[in-house]
Amino acid sequence: MFSKGTKRKFSDGDEEISDESLVGARVASSYSLQRQSLLDMSLIKLQLCHMLVEPNLCRSVLIANTVRQIQEEMTHDGSWHMVTEAFCGPGQSPSERLVATEVLCRSREQDAEPKLFSVISYEGCREEEVVADETLCSVSVSDTVSNVCLAGRIGQCWEKSELSGVERDEEALEDSRLGSGEDEEIDTEDGASTESPKTTGQVFGTFEIKNSSPAPDSALEELFSDVDTSYYDLDTMLTGMQSAPKMGPYDILDSLAPSHSSPSIVSTPKCRSDLNELDHIMEIIVGS
C-alpha cells in the first residue's frame, strides 16, 4: 500500500524537498496521474455520449457529476490552477489568472461574478496528505468541514482554530475581495510551513462537493471564441455547464436541432486564448 506522505508544493520554486516529501511527491503525482486519467476517460465518455443517437441520461448525469467532482478537487489542491497558469502568462494580474481558473470552476449562481473560491488561498499550493490506491478507488475526498478525509490521522490533527480559519477564508472569498483574500493567504501560508497536517483540514475543509448550479462560463466562452465551431461539442463536454443560450449535454433530448448548431455565445473578454490551452484540450480529447 502507498505510504502517506506530503505533497510537494506546485508553483513555488523555493521549496525544500525532504526525503519524506519525495516519497509523498511520488504518491501524490501518481494520484494526480490517476485522477487526470479518470478525468480524461470521463470527458471522452461524455463526448461519445453526444455522438450516440440517444444518450442514456442516467449514465451521462453520473459521468458529468464525476467530472465535476474531479474538477472541484483539482481546483482545491491547485492542480487546476497550475494547468491554467500555462494558459495565461505570468505577466497577468492575479484577477485575470483567477478568472482563467474559473474556466472549469463552478459558481453558485448563474449570474454572479466569478467566485474566486479558495484558489487564492491555494496559490501557494498547500501541502496535503494523500493516500492513493492503485485504482483510485479508496482515495478519499472530504465533503464537509467535519469529514475526515483520510484514515483518522488528519482528523486528529484538526483543531477548532483551523476550522474557524477556514470559515474566515470562505467568507473572504465569498465577498470576492482579492485584497483580503491575499491577506488570508499570507497568514495561512505562514501557518502551513510549520504545521503541515493542519493545512490539510483547510484544503479539504473549505470545499464541499455540492451540487450547486453551474454558471455560464463567460471566460470559457472567450477561450473558445476564436476556435472552430466544431469545438462546441468539446465545450459542452468539458464543462457540462453553459450559459442559457447554449445547449448542455442533456439538452440533446429536448432540442430539435443537433448540437452543432449552437446559438450565439455571450462572451466578455477576460482572458487571452492561447495555443497551449488548445493543445491541452486536444490532449484531453485524444487521451494521449
Place this chain on the structure above:
Amino acid sequence: LRFELETSKLNNCLIFLPFGYAADIISTVEFNYSGELLATGDKGGRVVIFQREQESKNRLLSRGEYNVYSTFQSHEPEFDYLKSLEIEEKINKIRWLPQQNAAHFLLSANDKTIKLWKISERDKRAEGYNLKDEDGRLRDPFRITTLRVPVLMPMDLMVEASPRRIFANAHTYHINSISVNSDYETYLSADDLRINLWHLEITDRSFNIVDIKPANMEELTEVITAAECHPHQCNVFVYSSSKGTIRLCDMRAAALCDRHSKFFEEPEDPSSRSFFSEIISSISDVKFSHSGRYMMTRDYLSVKVWDLNMENRPVETYQVHEYLRSKLCSLYENDCIFDKFECCWNGSDSAIMTGSYNNFFRMFDRNTRRDITLEASRENSKPRAMLKPRKVCTGGKRKKDEISVDSLDFNKKILHTAWHPKENVIAVAATNNLYIFQDKVN
C-alpha cells in the same frame, strides 16, 4: 415453509430453455400473480410467455415444467422524426395484471410506449356456417337449400395475443419502470425525470405525479432510476434516484408529488469515499416486499432492505460482490459500473435474490443470514442436476473450484431474475438464455 439454503436441498431440478427464436438478449423477466405464467421480454421487442404444466399425478416427484405458451411481437422499432432519433423496440419492463377472467393481461413497455396485451386461449371453433364454407369462402346464396345452426367444435389450442390499449406520447425520456397499482385500475410509469399515473382504460391522458426536471437542464444532477406502487396502499409509491436516495410519496397529499412523505438515505461512510461513490450508490432497482412493510434497493455492490418506518438507514445490507470495490476504475472504463441489476423477493419475503457477473446470481436468506452464489450456465449444469455453490476468490491462495476475480467474465451478467410468488421456483436471464430452477421436493 422455510426456504432452506442447505446446498444439498437447493435447486435440485434444472430446466433451461435456450431461446430458440433468433437468440435475443432478454431484457425483462416476470412471473404472473399465480406463478403459472412466466413472461420474458427481449431486445427485439418480443414477448415470450411460458406456462407451467399441470403436475402429473403419475410422476409424483416431478414438478410442472415451463413450456412456451405464447410468443408475440410487442413493440416495433420506431423513428421519432422530430428529434431524428430511433426509438428502440427493446422491452424494458413487463408487469402482469391480476387475472379477472379467463384471459391474461400484461403491460409491456419500451422506452416510450406502454401496451396492454390480452392473452387468451381459443380451443373451440364454430363450424357449420350457413353463408360461408369451412375455408371461409362465401357460399353462393342460390346453392343454400337448408339452414343449420353452427356448432362449436374443439380445435387445437391457440393462444392469441392482442393489444388492447396503447399508452403513448407521455414520456420524453426513457421509461425505466412500470408498476400496477393495488387498486387494479391504475398504474404508474416512470422515466428518467417524470412519473405518470395512468388509468388502464384511458389511453389519451395520464397524470404527471412527479417531475424532477430542472428549469435549466444544465442543473441536472439526479435522475429517477426506478419506481413502484405499494402492494397494498394504492396511494403510496416510491421512486429511487441515481444519488442513492428513495422517496416515498403519498398521492393523497397533493396532485403533484414533488414533495416526498418519506426520504430514505443511508449516510455515506466518509472513509470509503471515492470518485466512484456516487455512481455505485445509484439505485438500479427498488421492490416492495410482499408484506408491504419493507422495500429492497439494489445499488452496484449491495442489496439493502429498508423498513418503511425507518428512513435514516436500511435494516439489512447484503454485499453482492464486494470484491469488485477495488476494480471500480476498470469497471468504469468498460462501462460495467453502469449495469442495472434487478433484485427480487421470494413469496414469503424470507429470501432475496439478485444477479452478478460471470453468470453468477446470489441468494440471501434473511433469517439465517446465509448466502449462496450459484451459476447459470449450460456447461456447468445438466438437466435435473443439483447446482453447485460457487465462490469467488478474492486474494491469496485460490482453492479448488474457486474462481478468481480477474477471471470473471463481465460480459456474462445476470441483470434480471424473478421468483415464483408462491414456490421456490426462480427464473434467471443470462444474456439470451433463460434458466428456470426449482427446489427439490422431498
